[in-house]
Amino acid sequence: MNTRYPSLLAAASLVVALAACSPKTPAASTVPSGAAAQAQTGSGQTATAQPATPTDPTSRMLLGAGFDVPRQEVASTDFTLSDLAGHPVSLSSYKGKLVILSFWATWCGPCKQEIPSVEALYQKLSSKGFTVVAVDVGEKAEDVSSFVKSYKMSFPILLDTDGRVASQYDAGSIPTNYVVSRDGKLLARVVGYDGKEWTSPEKVDLFEKLLKM
Numbered sequence: 001m002n003t004r005y006p007s008l009l010a011a012a013s014l015v016v017a018l019a020a021c022s023p024k025t026p027a028a029s030t031v032p033s034g035a036a037a038q039a040q041t042g043s044g045q046t047a048t049a050q051p052a053t054p055t056d057p058t059s060r061m062l063l064g065a066g067f068d069v070p071r072q073e074v075a076s077t078d079f080t081l082s083d084l085a086g087h088p089v090s091l092s093s094y095k096g097k098l099v100i101l102s103f104w105a106t107w108c109g110p111c112k113q114e115i116p117s118v119e120a121l122y123q124k125l126s127s128k129g130f131t132v133v134a135v136d137v138g139e140k141a142e143d144v145s146s147f148v149k150s151y152k153m154s155f156p157i158l159l160d161t162d163g164r165v166a167s168q169y170d171a172g173s174i175p176t177n178y179v180v181s182r183d184g185k186l187l188a189r190v191v192g193y194d195g196k197e198w199t200s201p202e203k204v205d206l207f208e209k210l211l212k213m
Helices: 012-017 058-062 109-128 141-151 162-166 201-211
Strands: 038-040 047-048 082-085 088-090 098-104 130-137 156-159 176-180 186-191
Touching: 058 088, 058 186, 058 201, 098 109, 098 201, 109 130, 109 141, 109 201, 130 162, 141 156
Parallel strands: 098 130, 130 156
Antiparallel strands: 038 047, 082 088, 082 156, 098 176, 176 186
């Protein structure tokens, strides 16, 4: 299934308020928001989406927490990338866990700002079926490895050296973070970092609720 994220509902002003970087490796970012958003129909044809408020509790909860949510169910597209040790790792290998799929780079200021609280959230919830899969965009393993050691990042790190996966996931700005459900559905997305820690009581409560669903 195409992973392009259809019909994002968050206000454009929210996106502007978030700090983000443009990847050095080009990645397509063609997902519009609001009334002009395009959605893929079941037949594979493109249909213009109309504004709507999500009615299911999960989407409303995520939207209220500042995430973009899709107007229709979106399955994540599987991919396989090398980790820092050169081993192939697939996104599908994390099925059964609640995943933050994070596109980032070592030179990106907002990425650096959010890493400590992302690591803290991972440490807090990893024993409950939660993980972070951080996809570095466009960098060499040796550069990423030294950065990871410096920032004491213990969650999985994968290397998207040519930006192919970032393009599939419309990570035209970084950080771009997706929330992926235990069964591989894309529940939400947030582009950029607003300075609010991932370990805030509100976000911890949100992810603990998602883990129980």
